[in-house]
Amino acid sequence: MTIVVQHLLLILVALYYAVSAQQDAVAPRITEIKDTITAREGDTIEMTCKVENLGLNKVVWMHVKDGVYRILSTHDIRVTADERMSVSIQNGDQFNLQITEVNAQDAGKYQCQVTAAKVIVRNTTVIIQIPPVITESETEGQVVQEGTNVPMSCAAMGVPLPQISWQRQDGSLIPLGSGKYRNYTTTYTAEYVDSNFTITDIQKEDRGIYKCVANNGVGNPDERDVMLNVEFLPIVTIPRLKHNAAKGGITELECVVAGFPDPFVTWFNQMNEEITDFGDFKPMNVKGANDEKTSTLAISTVRPEYFGKYRCHAKNDVGQADAFIELFEVSGVATANMLGIALWTLLASLSSLLMA
Numbered sequence: 001m002t003i004v005v006q007h008l009l010l011i012l013v014a015l016y017y018a019v020s021a022q023q024d025a026v027a028p029r030i031t032e033i034k035d036t037i038t039a040r041e042g043d044t045i046e047m048t049c050k051v052e053n054l055g056l057n058k059v060v061w062m063h064v065k066d067g068v069y070r071i072l073s074t075h076d077i078r079v080t081a082d083e084r085m086s087v088s089i090q091n092g093d094q095f096n097l098q099i100t101e102v103n104a105q106d107a108g109k110y111q112c113q114v115t116a117a118k119v120i121v122r123n124t125t126v127i128i129q130i131p132p133v134i135t136e137s138e139t140e141g142q143v144v145q146e147g148t149n150v151p152m153s154c155a156a157m158g159v160p161l162p163q164i165s166w167q168r169q170d171g172s173l174i175p176l177g178s179g180k181y182r183n184y185t186t187t188y189t190a191e192y193v194d195s196n197f198t199i200t201d202i203q204k205e206d207r208g209i210y211k212c213v214a215n216n217g218v219g220n221p222d223e224r225d226v227m228l229n230v231e232f233l234p235i236v237t238i239p240r241l242k243h244n245a246a247k248g249g250i251t252e253l254e255c256v257v258a259g260f261p262d263p264f265v266t267w268f269n270q271m272n273e274e275i276t277d278f279g280d281f282k283p284m285n286v287k288g289a290n291d292e293k294t295s296t297l298a299i300s301t302v303r304p305e306y307f308g309k310y311r312c313h314a315k316n317d318v319g320q321a322d323a324f325i326e327l328f329e330v331s332g333v334a335t336a337n338m339l340g341i342a343l344w345t346l347l348a349s350l351s352s353l354l355m356a
Contacts, residue, residue: 028053028114030122038127039102040218046098047124049112058115059095061087064123065108072110073097104128107159131219132158134212135192141227143260150202154212154224155194162216164195169209180206204232207260207291234259234314236323244330245302253297253325255312258290263314265295270308280306304329 032050039045051059061072072080073087075095088096099106107128114120136155144150156162164186166174176184176197184197193214199206207230215221235258245251257263267275267283275281275297282298295312312323 026053026055027118028055028057028116028120030112030114030120033112033122034124036125036127038129040129041103043102044098044100045102045106045126046096047110047112047126049095049097049122051093051095051112051114054093054114060111060113060115061095061097062111062113063106063108064111069111102126102128104130104159128159129216129218130157130159132156132162132214132216132222134214134222134224136194141229143229143231144202145231146203147201150199150228151196152199152210152226153194153196154214154226155192156212156214156222157192158214158216158218160216160218161188161193162214162222164193165213165215166195166197167211167213169211174210199228202228202230204230204260206230229260231260231318233319234263234316234321236312236314236321238312238323238325240325242326242328244328245299245307246330247302247304249302251299251302251327253299253310253312253327255295255323255325256292257295257312257314258292259314259316259318259321260291261316261318262291262293263316263320265293266313266315267295267297268311268313269306270310272311275310302327 029052030049031052033048037045037047047061049059049061058075060074063070063072070080072078072082072085076087076089078085078087084100084102086098088098090096095112097110107126110124110126112122112124134154134156136153142150152166154164154166156164166176168174174181174197180200180202182198182200185195187194187196195212207228210226210228212224212226213221214223237256239254239256243251243253253267255265257265265283265285267281269275275283277283280300280303282300283295284298285293285295287293297310299306307327307329309324309326312325314321
């Protein structure tokens, strides 16, 4: 190779590197794009992509989700059929992509691409916040026996993933992981959170509503009530163990019964005969709260043979229980009733005087 040829080759190499350097100096580049945009469902978002030295190249917006690339726009032309999206160009170097009424499907990665000889790509991630939704819980309620261990669970979704707490009906927080509330675990996946714990050695005092609350700071918390029924023997209490009445008067005997399932209540007289709704007697039950009810035995006319012990009997699938109340006579003709009428008259008179 002659010296002339060598010089020519050196000149060509120098020219090649000079041209390449010049091309690199004027190559397009993306100078500004947000890494992350956070919005809530229904919001309007706008992504911007600033490009220097664009020249004759084009800018393309793409949505990348679950490995699928979807072209949304080319330069200032919307390609997608989704009319919520629009594109615009500002100052010749800022390319905007706007989406109205965003929803969960709009989340994911968006790419701003410059279609140069070497494609230039920058990404922005869109996060759509979603209020919490409880997806699973024992909402139909459970019926359990005393002394058993009862698992409780609640799962929820949302963006960001919600925190789950447990409350009793009065709003008091349950001290998960301590006392009888054992085996507390919280499991997180990409889509949901699952909260579990166990009520150990459950007793009738533990019955009632347990509330699962999911909260992620977006919108309102979601709540689900879990009704927990505990089967237990009937409990019979007598407010007044001794009840007085006058012959010929009226009176009412009362017992309070608790139990689950709901006990069947029967009244028996001093001769151990079942009392039905007949003649001077009228048994009646009034349902109350906390698996309780009040059972009354009304006697419209107290006769001498009615005095003695009465039995309030309660029975359910778990067992049965009894309590006794004694009806005894007071002297005078319907003394108790007359005193009641006199007291009522006195109170009515005092009320009239105060209002005058």
